[in-house]
Structure formats: structure tokens, C-alpha cells
């Protein structure tokens with residue numbers, strides 16, 4: 001997609017002003033564009049994500065409502081299969097591009113798109129402003145508590161968080177970095193607080209819960225040697241995954257002509273034991 005087309009779509013898409021200003025609309029368009037450029041290298045990751053979701057769907061005893069968090073872009077969701085298995089499928093994302101909303105809702109009449117902030121903190125942060133100091137900003141995401149519409153809070157037989165947990169603090173941290181100088185580890189701490197809080201929140205929901213998410217980002221040289229690794233969620237934060245794989249997110253030259261960028265992704269069925277407290281984030 002050309003820059004002009006992207007700019008036009010961004011201009012014409014209805015979107016709350018604070019989300020636009022914090023970069024959420026631009027980021028969704030950019031992810032979609034990145035996917036189009038890297039379809040072949042993304043496909044194994046998307047296939048594994050869809051398979052993990054279907055396995056979780058098949059393990060549900062009741063099939064009333066499936067709630068998919070981070071489902072705005074649809075690429076990693078087996079939408080038609082979920083719509084066949086469940087009475088209702090809800091795709092929740094902080095925003096939905098009109099073309100994706102139309103595409104999703106055209107698959108089956110029991111699919112709906114819900115605008116929902118999975119942190120419950122984004123608008124509060126915007127109101128606080130991007131000069132907010134590091135600690136209060138991290139605390140906001142550590143103690144955030146999103147509120148689902150009542151019918152979903154009590155009635156989902158399956159909830160899946162799809163490639164979302166690591167993203168929850170990403171744009172907020174980027175936006176905050178524009179407001180004042182930040183500690184070196186600020187972005188990582190905020191993203192980790194948001195991801196751990198999301199795990200706790202997910203854990204407290206009824207029904208089957210599946211988290212598909214990246215726990216580490218790896219930079220590799222062209223010879224595949226590891227150059228850098230950033231671990232967002234460590235061994236102590238999560239149970240063993242039921243499946244894990246590498247998402248070849250930005251093969252060279254997408255992000256850098258001398259480096260590949262990869263994400264280590266796991267599919268985690270929640271519920272066996274509580275996760276580490278989000279208090280313990282450093």
C-alpha cells in the first residue's frame with residue numbers, strides 16, 4: 001500500500017481522537033501493511049495460532065460465546081470455524097478498521113466486532129498526559145482493570161488473547177517517551193506490567209482461556225546468529241506452553257537490511273496455577 005493510500009485511509013477511518021493521537025490507528029494500518037509485505041514468513045505463525053485457537057475451541061464443553069481479544073486484524077483467527085462452533089463470536093480490539101469489520105461480519109451473522117481497550121488504562125493515560133512520570137505510568141498499567149460488558153464478563157465459554165499481550169504497553173510507552181526523558185528500561189517495564197496485568201485479568205475470567213503471545217524478541221544477523229534478545233515474559237511468569245514457535249516477524253530488509261527480527265511465541269492454556277503478581281515486575 002502506498003504512503004498516500006495509507007494516509008487517506010487513516011484520514012477517513014472513524015477513530016477516537018486519543019487513539020489517533022497515541023498512534024493506535026497508524027499502528028493497525030502499519031501491521032496490516034507489514035503482513036502484506038511478509039505474508040510468506042508470517043504464514044507459519046498464523047497457521048499455528050489458528051490451530052491453537054481451534055484446539056482450545058474443541059476443548060470447551062459449552063459453545064455459547066467465544067471472545068477473541070486483539071482480534072481486529074483477523075489474520076490469525078479461524079473465523080468461519082469459530083462461527084460454526086459457537087453461537088456467538090466477539091472480536092474485541094481497541095479499534096476496528098471499517099474494511100476489517102465488514103470482512104469479519106460478512107463471514108457469518110453471529111460474528112460481531114467490539115471496540116474494547118483490554119487494559120482499561122489507555123484513555124486514563126491520555127488524560128493524564130505524556131509528561132506523566134515513569135512510576136505512575138507503570139502503576140497505571142500494573143493496576144489496570146478493564147471492564148467487559150456484563151454479558152461477556154459472565155458468559156464466555158472461550159476467551160483467547162491473540163498476539164496482544166506484548167502490544168498492550170507498546171504504543172503507550174512510545175507515546176510517553178515523546179513527553180519527557182525516560183529511564184532506559186522504561187518501555188520494557190511498562191510493557192511487562194501491562195502484559196502481566198493482562199495475564200492476571202485473563203486468569204480471572206470464566207471458561208477456557210488461551211493466551212497466544214510472544215515472550216521474547218530476538219535480533220539475528222544474516223548468518224542467523226543471535227545478536228540481541230529482549231525477554232518480556234520469563235520462565236517464572238508462565239506455565240509451559242502447549243505449543244511454541246518462532247514468528248519471523250521482520251526478515252531482512254524489512255526492519256534492517258543486516259538483521260532479522262523474530263518473536264518467540266507460545267500458546268498457553270491458562271488455569272493451572274496463578275501467574276506471578278504484576279506487583280513483581282522488575
Ligand SMILES: C[S@@+](CC[C@H](N)C(=O)[O-])C[C@H]1O[C@@H](n2cnc3c(N)ncnc32)[C@H](O)[C@@H]1O
Nearest residue numbers: 070072073074075076093094117118119163167
Ligand atoms: C499484533 S496485532 C495482533 C495480531 C492480530 N490478531 C492479527 O490478526 O494479525 C495487535 C492488536 O492488538 C490491538 N491492541 C493494542 N492495544 C490494545 C488494547 N489496549 N486493547 C485492545 N486491543 C489492543 C491492536 O489494535 C492490534 O489489532
